[in-house]
Amino acid sequence: MKLPNKYGSVTKLKGNRRRPWMVRVTTGTVVNHETKKAWSRQTVIGYYETRKEAMQALAEYNVNPYNLDRQTVTIGELWDQIKDKVVCSDDRRKVYKRNYHNHIEFVIGHERIANVKVGRLQELFDNVDQGYSTKSNIRSVLNHIYLYALQNDIIQQNYMEYVRIGTEESHIERQLYSPEEIAALWEKKDEPHYSMTLVLLYEGMRIKELRELPKDNVDLEARTITITEAKNEQSKRIIPIHEKVLPLIEEQMKSPGISLYGFTKTQYAYFTAQIGHKPYDTRHTFASRANALGLPKLTVQRLMGHKPESVLEQAYIHLSMDELRDALDQLCY
Numbered sequence: 001m002k003l004p005n006k007y008g009s010v011t012k013l014k015g016n017r018r019r020p021w022m023v024r025v026t027t028g029t030v031v032n033h034e035t036k037k038a039w040s041r042q043t044v045i046g047y048y049e050t051r052k053e054a055m056q057a058l059a060e061y062n063v064n065p066y067n068l069d070r071q072t073v074t075i076g077e078l079w080d081q082i083k084d085k086v087v088c089s090d091d092r093r094k095v096y097k098r099n100y101h102n103h104i105e106f107v108i109g110h111e112r113i114a115n116v117k118v119g120r121l122q123e124l125f126d127n128v129d130q131g132y133s134t135k136s137n138i139r140s141v142l143n144h145i146y147l148y149a150l151q152n153d154i155i156q157q158n159y160m161e162y163v164r165i166g167t168e169e170s171h172i173e174r175q176l177y178s179p180e181e182i183a184a185l186w187e188k189k190d191e192p193h194y195s196m197t198l199v200l201l202y203e204g205m206r207i208k209e210l211r212e213l214p215k216d217n218v219d220l221e222a223r224t225i226t227i228t229e230a231k232n233e234q235s236k237r238i239i240p241i242h243e244k245v246l247p248l249i250e251e252q253m254k255s256p257g258i259s260l261y262g263f264t265k266t267q268y269a270y271f272t273a274q275i276g277h278k279p280y281d282t283r284h285t286f287a288s289r290a291n292a293l294g295l296p297k298l299t300v301q302r303l304m305g306h307k308p309e310s311v312l313e314q315a316y317i318h319l320s321m322d323e324l325r326d327a328l329d330q331l332c333y
Contacts, residue, residue: 006040007062010054019047019151021054025061046152073154075116076109078145086144087233089208096144099137103128113149118162125165135165174284175277177201182333193271195248196261200282202242202331204290204304206235207279211268213260215253220246224321227305235305240325244332290331299327 003009008025027043045061048054064081079100086093100109107124108116121142128135139160146158177185182201188194200210209227217226223241241249252260263271272279283304290300300306302319 003058008045008058009042010051010058012051013047017047019049021048021051022046023048023054023058023061025058025065044153048151072112073114073149074110075113075142075145076105078113078149078154079104079109079141082144082148089229091208095137096141099134100141103130103134103138104141113145113155116159118159121159121163125163132166139163139165175281176285176288177277177281177333179333181275189248190251192252192255192261193263193268195252196263196268197272197275197282199245199248201285201333202245202328203239204283204286204300205239206283206305207268208265209235209305211259211261211263211265214258215260216258218249218253218260220250220253222321223325237302237305238321239303240321240328242328242331286331289333293330293332295327295330299324303328 006026008023011022011024013020013022023045024042025045026040032038046054046057048057083093083097083100086096088096104124107127108120111120125135125138128138142163143158143160146155146160149155150158182198185194185198185201189198196210199205200207203210203225205225205227209229212229213225213227217228218224218241219226220241223246224238225241226238228236249260269279272281287300287304290303299319303324
């Protein structure tokens with residue numbers, strides 16, 4: 001497909017490259033005054049894995065051209081480019097934007113990213129008088145910025161890899177569900193709040209994932225749940241439905257509405273408080289029980305939507321739905 005004049009170009013580079021699709025745009029004119037000849041100045045805006053990604057990047061640049069000078073582009077300019085494109089939930093995006101404004105914008109937002117390296121980044125975190133959760137969100141924002149800059153050859157290294165923010169100190173006491181409590185939940189399984197709690201205990205999902213799960217994402221025939229609205233890409237996944245809670249989900253599918261359960265955060269938190277728990281106690285119970293049964297760590301990470309620790313596990317070890325189902329059906333209380 002021929003692109004319009006001065007729109008830019010997409011070219012596939014030769015060789016075995018991870019990102020072979022190069023995108024270039026016209027950023028001015030070069031004039032040779034001796035020969036009186038002139039030609040367009042081409043600037044690379046990035047390299048991409050697929051032609052589709054490259055074409056999208058070129059289209060976005062033409063809609064909203066941005067600073068391509070790798071020596072002068074600032075952290076703030078990069079954030080403006082990606083803040084509405086980061087793949088995450090709307091709630092998570094609001095958290096990112098708030099943390100950028102509160103902790104990054106007026107500290108290093110105006111600085112050239114090429115000049116902001118490990119020492120400057122570490123200084124920023126050391127001066128944040130907040131807990132681990134806030135620092136973790138700030139780190140996520142900067143990670144998105146630095147990875148975008150790395151992809152577009154604005155920087156040569158992601159210095160965020162070397163920044164340390166300390167370790168999480170949990171101030172929330174988690175109380176695992178006891179076998180007796182779970183048995184009591186089964187006695188009231190026909191009530192939606194109890195049904196939802198049992199599904200959480202046997203599926204290991206995040207509360208938000210199940211509260212907002214559309215019925216269209218439940219495949220009773222294949223016995224799977226597809227999670228598309230999640231906190232990050234790793235959390236988007238397909239998981240099997242445990243054989244014990246399949247009847248509960250089948251019954252809930254008959255209820256009115258487009259969501260499987262559709263409770264608000266406040267409604268479910270109020271319910272768990274009445275039975276002496278916090279909402280996330282189900283997820284901690286699931287993980288603890290899976291560990292006690294000796295289920296493979298990687299399998300549990302895939303079921304729960306956690307990022308594996310090693311590159312080998314992230315990229316090269318693939319688990320089939322049958323393998324995940326066989327492991328999940330071993331879970332019992």
